[in-house]
């Protein structure tokens with residue numbers, strides 16, 4: 530079988546691309562890559578960022594392009610939810626809060642005010658009194674300020690997003706291969722050969738590679754090129770809540786919060802029920818471009834083995850301590866039942882923007898999630914699907930320059 534498009538990487542961007550391709554007529558499409566493992570073990574080759582129930586989605590943002598991506602993606606969730614019968618988006622709202630005069634919080638406030646005004650959306654000013662009235666269990670720093678907006682803000686289950694895209698795509702005829710791709714080569718006739726770990730190979734006229742943090746391993750890109758990605762081992766701490774706390778905090782939005790006395794910006798996912806029946810509030814820290822990584826929060830990773838080991842870690846005491854300290858300061862009256870660390874790897878680009886583009890004719894890559902692209906996944910998938918079919922960038926709302934693919938050797 531010769532496929533028209535082979536999508537390599539069945540994660541957030543890849544599964545979304547397969548979903549959008551599956552809606553196009555007369556196209557033979559396949560999606561390559563393993564599903565989520567029951568347990569992360571070191572004998573497994575690759576992992577993904579999509580193994581979680583809670584990823585913040587927000588149009589409260591510093592970057593206008595990201596507001597468009599998030600907004601367009603959010604408009605598409607109802608259709609995908611209907612088609613798959615899976616719940617993806619929960620509109621609990623989003624707040625950005627920090628000490629008065631903080632330049633980064635200022636940036637969020639300005640772009641959000643502009644966007645909400647343009648789109649006719651409500652965006653409320655937040656101060657200490659607002660917080661006392663709405664979220665009395667949350668103790669912010671003194672003289673804090675920020676914004677809260679409900680519409681199009683909250684969180685998505687990225688796990689369900691991926692499952693939904695895959696199930697609809699398969700229903701629409703996309704062929705799924707669960708193997709790891711071990712190399713991609715161009716044949717004399719111009720088609721591509723994708724070698725799978727089981728020794729089989731797939732032939733396809735066009736390729737989309739969306740392998741997240743693993744994109745630079747396994748010789749997937751033409752000419753053994755390497756994307757300009759910095760890999761960062763990231764840790765989050767999930768706090769299990771009892772029934773009383775869950776009820777008390779039921780109106781909690783997703784949040785980005787800057788404590789006064791700490792250099793990091795913290796993100797908080799409100800109480801979310803996980804497949805094990807427990808409800809967790811999750812805390813992580815916002816990774817910004819050129820962030821000087823602190824050992825207490827995570828670490829840069831270089832090799833395939835580094836990345837595999839990071840995903841399979843059992844504990845990271847520094848991060849555990851850091852997040853527990855902040856939880857206690859923000860929620861002094863809430864006593865968690867237990868805590869659970871989770872490990873994941875982020876692929877950062879120098880610009881802080883995602884990369885979506887052709888690396889040669891008929892060969893598109895999407896990578897560089899920068900720790901914030903679950904919310905853009907569905908829309909990035911649409912751009913990839915439309916562009917790979919057209920043979921050039923196909924998204925009038927956004928400028929391809931903003932998503933330019935850059936390589937390790939500095940070439941663009």
Ligand SMILES: Cc1cc2nc3c(=O)[nH]c(=O)nc-3n(C[C@H](O)[C@H](O)[C@H](O)COP(=O)(O)OP(=O)(O)OC[C@H]3O[C@@H](n4cnc5c(N)ncnc54)[C@H](O)[C@@H]3O)c2cc1C
Nearest residue numbers: 538540541542562577578585710741873898901902903904
């Ligand atoms: C802890 C953490 C918290 C985050 N929080 C948020 C948040 O609140 N909001 C938000 O919007 N974003 C968040 N993100 C970021 C978001 O999850 C990622 O940016 C996004 O999921 C990346 O999508 P991707 O498709 O590039 O990669 P992934 O979703 O990781 O998918 C890559 C896929 O490729 C597969 N693969 C890799 N190599 C191969 C190969 N050789 N052959 C076949 N398959 C392969 C993997 O198995 C995986 O399924 C967070 C990320 C982390 C780590």
